[in-house]
Amino acid sequence: MNKIVVIFFVGILIFSCGSKKRVVHKRQDNRTNTEQKDNMNTPTNVPKVTTKTYANATEKYIDTFKEIAQEEMRLYNIPASITLAQGILESGSGNGRLSVEANNHFGIKCHNWTGDKIYHDDDEKGECFRKYHDAKYSYRDHSLFLTMRSRYSKLFTLKKGDYKGWAKELRAAGYATDKKYPQKLISLIERYNLHEYDKEVLGHETYHKEVEHNHVNGDENQMANNEEHVVSKGDTLYSISRKYNLTVEELQNMNGLRNTNIGIGQVLKVK
Template identity: 65%
Template sequence: MKRIIIVFCVAAFFFSCKSKKAIVTKKRTDRTERVERTVETPAETQTIETPTTTKVYANNTERYIDEYKDVAQNEMRLYGIPASITLAQGILESGSGRGRLSVEANNHFGIKCHEWTGARIYHDDDKSQECFRKYKDAKYSFRDHSLFLTERRRYSPLFSLKKEDYKGWAKGLKAAGYATDRKYPDKLISLIERYNLHEYDKAVLGNSYTPYQPEVAENQQTTYTVSKGDTLYSISKRYDTTVEELQNLNGLTDTTLSIGQVLLVKPTSKN
């Protein structure tokens, strides 16, 4: 009996070993790839500086012309005063913008106070410490110059001249008493021709511009019709003669003139 039990136990043990399964635990490893991406960001905005062109001027007069030519041309369009005359007067009166009146008072034309009620400056001129007008900006000086010429009767003969006739304008300004310098017309004409200021008149007038030769025109003209504001003195200066000569040519005993009166201004074979 004992033998049977022993055999049975041995058989049972052997069977259990055969049927027993090994449990294998398999670990699963997940492999995660790490991808590094380089994100390109826009380059910083670069400010490209455009090189500025600095104008080079031969002298202060050229600088003055470049700075005020547009103002003078605009005044010509509005008031009929040749830009060449305005620029030449500005150059001469202001010392090309470097004179005391222009620097401290923006007065480019040496216009005195007269009935002026605005700011003023005192400066030695024909007399000591004379009163001159003072402006906030130079452009107001140019405008006052235009008004000064258009609103005063003694300058009215100028506006009967052709805009191209800068020589006639220069002589007319002196004849009307704008300046006391006997060489004032010659100085204006010299500036206009040296710096070709008449080209600014041409730009304003466009197709209506016709080159004017005052010497030829005046040499051919023997008579002049008196207009408002004319005097024997202003007419004599315009035609490079004298008051006495005009009186002799026209049989005048005094200096009285009437508008529309026709005067002989140059001798002819008949007179």
């Protein structure tokens, strides 16, 4: 009888151990299968997403639009440094209303524009400005604006590495009425090293040759500029004659004018 009892308990023990082993084995398989599925669903060699930080809005603006400005330089021969500096100044580093709501970074007005429009107070209340679907089209219009208007033709006689000359001639041609406009552009270019983008387009050797040429001919160019006056907003023949110690009649005779009508961007001889 005792043997039967012992055999009975031994059998229960063996059966219990076998069951546990099967259960444990099954759990291990389940865990292994789950891990395999996870590994199959996890992509390999995923690049880490990094968010670039900027010291200020201007640095972010430059990084965003520098390549567009360089492409415009290759196509239209306008220094990228000048385009970027104008964009920064006129769009408030991309934070102005026209740039935010209309992607218009250069304050280009409607004129004969047939596309979308936005109305904004500028020289007058509620003026019409062009609205773009993408800011790059604003950059293209800026290039076309300068290349297709005769009053800016003198800009394209300047070297592409001469950002100082471009800044001064833009104001002289009537692009801006602010007397400090050239200094503002030059300050932005030098503070943020925007001329480096010109150098990348031109190549280091060409760029340095142009810079040396500008230094040599700087005094001659200044003398030539003193012999002409580019009409800007608010100018009259009388105010110009006073500025250069001339009479209105002398000014008319020097420029073949029959009346006192003059236009912004018009070049007048004053010597």
